[in-house]
Amino acid sequence: MSTHTNINMSTAVSNFAADLNSEPISFPNTDTSIKKSVLFVPLNEKWLLTIPEAAAYFGVGQNRISELALQDGCKFVVFVGAKKLIKRKKFEEFLDEQYAI
Template sequence: MSRKVTNIPEKFLLTFDEAASYFGIGENKLRNMASYGDTPDWVVHNGKRMLIKRVLFEEYLLKAETI
């Protein structure tokens, strides 16, 4: 079976590694942001894995003054 490769801007969910390279933010910084207090609305849990909802995270960054 061949696996279809999707470009990051077309993906709905991103791993922390993909998000770090796409947004230019360090992976540790993203993990820290995702673990502040309650789970942010731009994070989804898939079993033990945490994934980032790309569109919601983009909106979060557009509104943020500092990260």
């Protein structure tokens, strides 16, 4: 018997977004009164997601997403240096294929 936890994804995504945008970024060697705010882009509109963003959006653990991204033939990951970025639409398609009923 499997147990599922119901997660309100909109709340999880909102909380995650609020954390990301809670404090404006100040840049070194600039006037301290000038701060640039990070623009908020909803996760469902981003093409590429970081591992923590993908975990919050899809409700899949960060470690599991990282493991899946390292598999041979993975079509939903982009590496920028050592950083893994997840192609949101391709990962959605992957999940649909894996868990189609």
